[in-house]
Amino acid sequence: MFWFIFFTLFIGFVLWLLLRYDPGKTAGVYSRPTPFYPIKYALMKFVIARRQKKALASQQVEKSDGELVTGEFGGNKRNIEEMERKTKLPNDKPRAGDCVFFNASNANGWWLTLGMAQRPNDVINLFFTLKVPGLGTFVNEELPHTSNVKAIPSDSEYLTESGFRVKCIEPMRKWQISFEGNLVPAQASQPDITKTGPSTTQDPAIKPITSHFELEWTNYGEYFDFDTEISPEIIARSLALEPWSKQLFETLKATHQTHYEHFGKLSGIFGIDEFQTPEKVEMMSMRDHTITSYRNWSQIRRYIIITYHLDDGTCISTTLVSMPETVFSQLQFGYVVTPSLEKIPVDSIDIKLANFGENKKFPKKFNYSFRAGSKTYDVRVEVRDLVRFKMGLDEACYVEENMCEFWVNDVKGYGFTEVEYRIEPY
Template identity: 30%
Template sequence: MIILIISALIPALLLLVVFRFANKRRKPAIFGVYQLQNKNYYFKFVLVYIFLRIRQLVSHLKRLLEIELGRSADGIVHVQRQDAVLEQKYYLNDHALAVDAIYFNGMSKEGDAIICGVARRPGNVCDAFLYLKIKGEELLLSPNLPDTYLKQKTIEEGEYSVEGIELKNFVPMRTWELKFNGEMKPRNETEKRADVQMTLTWSAQWAPFNYDKQISPRCLASSMAREPWSRDYFNLLKRLHQTHYEQMGSIKGTVSINGNEHILDVPCVRDHTFGRFRDWRTFHRYVYHFIFLENGDCAAVGNVCQPAVLSNLTIGYYCRQSDQKVFPIDSCDFQLYQHGEDQILPKDYGFVFEAGWELFAVRVKVDDEETFYIGKDREAKFYERWSTVEVNGVKGWACVEWQYNNVQAKNVTKNVE
């Protein structure tokens, strides 16, 4: 009798579960921006995760095959041909919002720091800036800051060069040169000018991390699975795609400030971003930590919100000195909506991330910060925050970049052409 009752109840219970699942309402996004896990989340997660894993495996096998067949080097210190191609200048063509950007960010335990970026845009304009901090000296800024929109001279066109800043690649994925010759302004005396000349060489110490091929499938699958899917969604995801890779290393050289020479030697990350479409108005905000530790390890970890396609994307990687391995960040509990959503930025905070099957507890204490804007109409606002950190008890230092959308009451999806 009991068996008959149970056998009769099972189909009814299953029907009830299916009915409730089919009619389950979608959870509203936090602040109307950050999507949450909804009823189809796990199915979508598994689907995307398997696809990304297969794609990474195919890419890895192709790379190994090229090595075995002797086709992997380009003749310059055994740099992979694929990597050498990535280092070439991107042809902006006639795409109105195309971008080709090089960026350096480094700092040392002693307090020396440099941040430099040159983003080539169509029409021979650049978004460019330079920050320089030498121990014992005032923080120096390129004269145009806090604005970065600059017009190139004829001799600078087609190069990563504008207003005295000059970036050149010597060996793909190995060495770059950063030069500056001109005036900079002290932060607290912006009417004054300092005569600055520098010649710096950035050298790679780790393998490059290409987000197209090495981003954690777990993080990307989790982010995509939260979003409402449609044909338009995937078309937009493709249209907003940019190639972005980063590489940890060090930057060294001499800096002359008003005739006084200084030696700069700091750990430094370099990145390269290029693509047909970069509109800062499509980004709601991001926070990105560049961390350098006393034991030689370094990391980049953060979270990006681009509401039209990926409103909760954890990004980053961890470089382990002991075996020179680079691991993608697989998870991180740093949530953008919990930190500075109203632009009141925390100065002492922490989070935990996972990489290489190991957990890392991070504490960040902000020591100094500066702001600037990108875009002709100041579409994006950035905070550069120099900080001291501690990761699993190991002391270190970091520069943390906080980006905010600076265009009020704009629907980001309407800005996509």
């Protein structure tokens, strides 16, 4: 009896020590594994996989706007027409957002990005960058000063008073993008990244350039739904690193976003001042759509989003996000679309944020690797150009849109490395 009591007390004491053990944080930010990490990882992997399996087994049902902006990770299966239409934002959610994004590039030296996040009170977070070979790099006229622009109210389109228009034509198949207005050279976008808020300085030598384009986006394979298709392994690993609490899981649910991505082809004509493309420009593209009841860029300490396509038809997206005060100190996710259009979720990414641009000086050349299914991808990246601008309703962070060339297992590719840093506190 004595030995049983002694053994029970000893085991209890050991568990108490393990629970109290704090391994500290790398760089004072990034959580490190505790002795309970393997158990937490196995549990979360099981829970996420089970939720995904249940969601995929259920029939697709229509979801209301309210249901699209709420939910839990891995648990929603939605009707594509509801997902693709513009969402009415709730009046009581000042940080709600319906956000569409496109990037595109090709081997001829074209790079394009367009982000339009519809926010309440007829505001759109807007950024547009365009690199034209032999001509230069351009941004929307407002971007050197602010990313918050006036929207034109619409139930079906994303519209700005400055001339941008985005509309879904056929769900998951076709979108239209058009613009008629002014662009400015990208060198005009030189924000003060030590201060939050809009930029007040203006270079009088920078003159607006009358521009226009008409573009059509068409799908390349099927969309990737992060609720139901993301790797349980990679999310479980990220969650298992964090200290668990009731508040953590409540925050995880409260900050849920409906998010999906879709590779495709973008084609159309461009006119920049007197320059006119003689024929349609064709680029490989990735678009995404995010619907959320709460998007606060100030909560994101930093992120790296690497999106690109290869000459053999492979398309790749890998992402790392750090939101240490909210949920994850280092979240990873991604996927691959093969030349046969098979979708494979990324299971691990060999990047540690603490060792990768932590000093806000992102490298112009770097290597990384990731694993998707049974295959490991070794990636070399070289930045060819970049545009920097502030982002979010509070403009308390900045984004660097890096236009890059890629080599993946010796296959050439093109795309973007988009990085974000919070200005303060960092």
